[in-house]
Amino acid sequence: MSHPSVEKIKLDSRNLRGTLLPGLADAITGSLSFEDQRLIKFHGSYQQDDRDLRDERRRQKLEPAHQFMIRIRAPGGVFTPQQWLQLDAIATTYTNHSLRITTRQTFQFHGVIKRELKATMQAINAAALDTISACGDVNRNVLGSSNPLQSRLHAQVHDWAQRLSEAFLPKTRAYHEIWLDGEKLADSGEEADPLYGKAYLPRKFKMAVAVPPLNDVDVFANDFGLIAIIDDGGHLAGFNVAIGGGMGATHGDAKTYPRIGNVIGFVAPEQVLAITEAAITVQRDFGDREERKHARFKYTIDDLGLDVVVAKMEERAGFKLQPAREFRFDHNGDRFGWSEGEDGRTHLTLRIPAGRITDTEAAPQLSGLREIAKVHVGEFRLTCNQNLIIAGVPAGQRERIDALVREYALDTHARASGLRLNAIACVALPTCALAMAEAERYLPDLLDKVEVLQAKHDLLDAPIHLRISGCPNGCSRPYLGEIALVGKAPGRYNLMLGADHRGQRLNTLHRENIDETTILSELDALFARYAHERMTNQHFGDFLVAANIISPPPVTPKSGIAIEVIP
Ligand code: SRM
Numbered sequence: 001m002s003h004p005s006v007e008k009i010k011l012d013s014r015n016l017r018g019t020l021l022p023g024l025a026d027a028i029t030g031s032l033s034f035e036d037q038r039l040i041k042f043h044g045s046y047q048q049d050d051r052d053l054r055d056e057r058r059r060q061k062l063e064p065a066h067q068f069m070i071r072i073r074a075p076g077g078v079f080t081p082q083q084w085l086q087l088d089a090i091a092t093t094y095t096n097h098s099l100r101i102t103t104r105q106t107f108q109f110h111g112v113i114k115r116e117l118k119a120t121m122q123a124i125n126a127a128a129l130d131t132i133s134a135c136g137d138v139n140r141n142v143l144g145s146s147n148p149l150q151s152r153l154h155a156q157v158h159d160w161a162q163r164l165s166e167a168f169l170p171k172t173r174a175y176h177e178i179w180l181d182g183e184k185l186a187d188s189g190e191e192a193d194p195l196y197g198k199a200y201l202p203r204k205f206k207m208a209v210a211v212p213p214l215n216d217v218d219v220f221a222n223d224f225g226l227i228a229i230i231d232d233g234g235h236l237a238g239f240n241v242a243i244g245g246g247m248g249a250t251h252g253d254a255k256t257y258p259r260i261g262n263v264i265g266f267v268a269p270e271q272v273l274a275i276t277e278a279a280i281t282v283q284r285d286f287g288d289r290e291e292r293k294h295a296r297f298k299y300t301i302d303d304l305g306l307d308v309v310v311a312k313m314e315e316r317a318g319f320k321l322q323p324a325r326e327f328r329f330d331h332n333g334d335r336f337g338w339s340e341g342e343d344g345r346t347h348l349t350l351r352i353p354a355g356r357i358t359d360t361e362a363a364p365q366l367s368g369l370r371e372i373a374k375v376h377v378g379e380f381r382l383t384c385n386q387n388l389i390i391a392g393v394p395a396g397q398r399e400r401i402d403a404l405v406r407e408y409a410l411d412t413h414a415r416a417s418g419l420r421l422n423a424i425a426c427v428a429l430p431t432c433a434l435a436m437a438e439a440e441r442y443l444p445d446l447l448d449k450v451e452v453l454q455a456k457h458d459l460l461d462a463p464i465h466l467r468i469s470g471c472p473n474g475c476s477r478p479y480l481g482e483i484a485l486v487g488k489a490p491g492r493y494n495l496m497l498g499a500d501h502r503g504q505r506l507n508t509l510h511r512e513n514i515d516e517t518t519i520l521s522e523l524d525a526l527f528a529r530y531a532h533e534r535m536t537n538q539h540f541g542d543f544l545v546a547a548n549i550i551s552p553p554p555v556t557p558k559s560g561i562a563i564e565v566i567p
């Protein structure tokens, strides 16, 4: 039986209600209908199944072990200690006993069963959080550079992430009706939503706000990015606007590709909402609604032409963009350990391997962070590199936090190699339906092996960025990794090399579909050359390009991205 298209499902859904209410109440199956599985994404959840159990359950003629992933909407990725404790309680009551920090600065829960989905959603709501728009063809969680307390400027940027998220939420009351027992409007079903209409966007739409010199949000991987420009007095003058970034691709389909955003101009703060809305509506009206693989804003831009899209945005916003202002990014990683804010409070950045906070015998980190949340008076901030900042610690509390960090083995950053500190892995198996190979679960093993090679070449301190994804969709933004593994099949990956350290240059395919032995021998040879031939402070990706070991993909002529000259 052929399924209806996602476009039809959206149009027929009575503003995202579908048959979710009766579907959730149906105790016969742990699953939802095909249509409702598409619609529940807009409510921040995905139906999944435990892929480790698939074959065995099939043999036993059981339906797959259906379960749900839930993603929180948290613009800028900030949580209070009270919220932390509430999320921890959810993780230990309804999910697989873990909190998973995502590459978009929020938490995911995995392993929620259908009959506990509503209770979990209500518990999230009781923590003054929601999951609206965390997935689906709408504006997704808006990213903001992670350390807002360090300066007034960062605080403003965090506010912007929240404003942008609020401004572009869908208007439907379906979420409140289905999950929070809100008053039912289903019969009228006619909440006006001038922005999204009844068909929403052709595809997901992602935004980020970056504060140079830190590109921790990987702003150029977003459909729409704002780069804060600071005037001589240290105040926020406005933002450069970048459009058309995206990572997703499909193996063997040249029509799909990762793309770096183009910087198209500068806007004053009071123009931000208008230009953002203009970008969203251009994508809404001109994005491809036939072929979902070709429906992101990056393809609309390449199909219509950058100039045409910019002109349409300017027309809809009612003003011309000013010329882009100069900016410079130094890096797109995190800085670990303690750092001092201008207000005298301090922040501790901890490395969370692949963002997974759980309890193991060696590292009871979920329990440790629970204890920290009980005494912490500042905030928790998530980074887009899947790490955690215990932010706003008063001087008098630092020792206490340090002691807990040590007691619960949360201080791995203090001993980690440059490679380990900068490694990112997507979730992949066992929950991701699209995974072709392992990522998160393979990362520790892979790092151990690559570190042996680094030690051999005296490179353990080199801050090399390694990113691994279980498939080419690119959830760990692998195409911006100096070294990246992109899953092709169990145990086999494409080896991509040569991105820069700033999120401004994509890497290039070096070897296709290779196994671990070949990956390690390739890296061994490249590390040997890097160790002997690199210039002082030259990063690995830059070295690979300068030594002609790989050729970077061409930069689009109008990109305006300040690509540094590589020595
Ligand atoms: Fe992603 C789909 C996980 C960030 C590009 N992503 C998925 C799904 C929902 C699989 C699915 O559709 O069935 C994954 C759920 C796995 C699981 O079990 O949890 C998934 N994506 C993730 C997360 C959790 C990865 C992580 O390890 O942190 C990230 C959640 C972000 C969030 O909090 O909102 C995540 N995904 C990204 C990013 C990175 C980013 O946005 O900075 C990208 C690349 C940027 C981009 O969008 O171009 C990304 N995810 C995709 C794509 C490819 C989209 C495309 O344009 O082709 C898919 C597949 C799709 O949408 O069809 C996808």
Ligand code: SF4
Residues within 6 Å of the ligand: 426, 427, 428, 429, 432, 433, 434, 435, 436, 439, 469, 470, 471, 472, 473, 474, 475, 476
């Ligand atoms: Fe799943 Fe692929 Fe995203 Fe990894 S990159 S989480 S395997 S969709």
